Amino acid sequence: MPAYVNLPVNHQVTIMxxxxxxxxxxxxGYIILDQPLPVNLTSAxxxxxxxxxxxxFQTAHIGRGTDKKHIDSIRGDVINWLDEMNATDLSYLxxxxxxxxxxxxxxxxxxxxxxxxxxxxNNGAGYAKHSDVLNGKKNRILTTVLYLNEDWQSSDGGELxxxxxxxxxxxxxVIPKFGTMIIFxxxxxxxxxxxxxxxRRSITGWFRVSGS
Ligand code: OGA
Ligand code: MN
Numbered sequence: 001m002p003a004y005v006n007l008p009v010n011h012q013v014t015i016m017x018x019x020x021x022x023x024x025x026x027x028x029g030y031i032i033l034d035q036p037l038p039v040n041l042t043s044a045x046x047x048x049x050x051x052x053x054x055x056x057f058q059t060a061h062i063g064r065g066t067d068k069k070h071i072d073s074i075r076g077d078v079i080n081w082l083d084e085m086n087a088t089d090l091s092y093l094x095x096x097x098x099x100x101x102x103x104x105x106x107x108x109x110x111x112x113x114x115x116x117x118x119x120x121x122n123n124g125a126g127y128a129k130h131s132d133v134l135n136g137k138k139n140r141i142l143t144t145v146l147y148l149n150e151d152w153q154s155s156d157g158g159e160l161x162x163x164x165x166x167x168x169x170x171x172x173x174v175i176p177k178f179g180t181m182i183i184f185x186x187x188x189x190x191x192x193x194x195x196x197x198x199x200r201r202s203i204t205g206w207f208r209v210s211g212s
Contacts, residue, residue: 002081003113003208004093016095018102021183025142026107030162030184032174037095037146042179044088046148049080049118049201056080057120063135076125077193079117082203092116092203096144100207109141109207116144116205121158125200127193129163132186132206140186142207147176149201158196162189176200 016036024031035042057078061070082089093114100111121127132143145160152158152175160174160182167190174182184191186206 001115001117002084003115004082004084004097016099018099019106021099022103022106025103025183025185029188030172030182032172033181033183035179036181037092037179039179041088041091041095042146042148045092045146045203046150046178046201048086048088049120049148049203054078054120057118060119062130074128074130077119077121077127079119079204081115081117092146096205096207103142103207110209111141111207112210114205114207116203119202119204121193121196121200123197123199124195126158126195129161129167129190129192131190138187139208139211140206141209142183143186144181144183144203144205144207146179146181146203147174147201148178148203149176149198150178152177152198152200156196156198156200157194158198158200159194161192161194163191165189176202 016033021031057080059070060075060077060079062075082093084090084093096114100114103109104111132140158176160176161170162172162184164171165188174180
């Protein structure tokens with residue numbers, strides 16, 4: 001999977017308030033943003049995710065190396081890593097690069113790179129409660145998910161449920177509607193994607209530190 005380093009910084013297309021994001025991450029460990037990116041960029045990302053009719057998407061796996069496996073009942077999405085050669089993907093990556101630098105300045109997180117993929121959950125797919133920090137690999141620091149679904153109805157399901165760090169109480173239930181982005185500390189919050197009853201599109205990514 002690609003990790004994106006040495007990308008251009010695009011201040012113009014980022015409308016998110018990085019100071020506010022940093023402050024909330026410091027205090028609560030997560031933030032839900034309504035429309036952090038310009039609508040035309042989010043629309044272009046939707047088109048990218050939609051256009052090839054899933055031809056380039058692969059079954060998502062859980063775990064890594066010899067632990068890597070595919071179990072539909074645990075994780076049902078298909079994924080496609082962003083492509084630096086594509087102008088739309090590059091615009092998104094540039095926004096996230098601006099965010100990476102801003103968060104490093106504000107919080108000294110030492111975020112080194114960002115990896116991200118489009119994800120499609122077809123009707124009937126979900127992702128059981130899990131942590132994004134893979135066994136033995138602790139380099140994922142912040143998870144981001146940007147949702148690309150216009151006119152999402154409550155009957156479409158597919159909500160992201162975020163749990164307290166101890167995995168018991170629900171902290172937040174996020175509707176995967178167009179333009180919404182959640183950012184959270186990857187290691188701190190177990191989370192689950194409820195079964196989707198419609199085609200659910202998003203971009204999931206991780207800011208990482210180097211090493212390990
Ligand atoms: C993931 C994940 C959440 C979502 O891909 O690890 O938890 O809402 N995604 O798509
Ligand atoms: Mn996850």
